[in-house]
Amino acid sequence: MTRDHMTLDQFLQDLDRDIRAKGDWGEVADYIPELGRIDPAQFGMAIALADGQVLTAGQAGHRFSIQSVSKVFALACVLGRIGEQLWRRVGREPSGDRFDSILLLEQEKGRPRNPFINAGALVVTDELLTGRSPRQALAEILAFVRAAAEDDDIHIDKAVARSEARTGHRNTALVHYLRSFGNLKAPPDHVLGTYIHQCAIEMNCVQLARAGRVIAGLDCAPALLSPVKQRRINAMMMTCGQYDGSGNFAFRVGMPAKSGVGGGLLVIAPGKASIAIWSPGLDGWGNSRMGTLAAERLAEFTGWSVFG
């Protein structure tokens, strides 16, 4: 370890202790019963650096459901496949509404605001299903994530997928609504099933931080995404990655990030680091409460910010 790594490592150990002492964990996502059973008082973090080192704190090896963090990897796959054509079907603006809102979909005639709210992510998954079965589409996302992390030990938690399938009435409504506007090509149940399984990918912080290296464009990252695609994905993460909490997150942290209701958070310091944080208690926006605080503290300590 270099001197800089040692200082950052010490910061991480102190942060882990502070977060646990604070004990202000938030609420777990109980609308997916399998996630509702998780103890919110948990925290893990991993930072993958440009030289290939990974620094960790707390429960960095504990696997969790990445949920909406998977939308970043699905978007990367689709941009690789059809590029700019995606934007005919999905917008690039923050929605200012909850992640599972249906409100704007009627007003805007079935074209979701962005690829990270559920409606937009369902269209991205539909695009992945063009010419593929649900099994093949899932295999493609998993292959991308495994290649990005350079780790084949990444899988789908079937119990979480089954749990969401039983209670996912809002997403069921969204796929049918999209279909009624002609913005869904595959059968609605195929899109829903694929999306739910993609969200149920399980990773630990080390694996997620390593996978995020391709979005951060780190020197050590496998060459899976062009620099232009990296920039585009980072721009979406910055403006839409935390849903209606994106402005607050940009203000407090100043780095592109994507959250999931499993409590995962992938934060990107372009060219410098890919950071994965997990703490399953959520704030009112459905983003990890302690994860956001940890990202804010890291940004203060390192000065990493896309705003200079």
Ligand SMILES: NC(=O)CC[C@H](N)C(=O)O
């Ligand atoms: N914000 C999230 O992580 C939501 C993902 C979850 N699978 C859902 O569709 O509701």
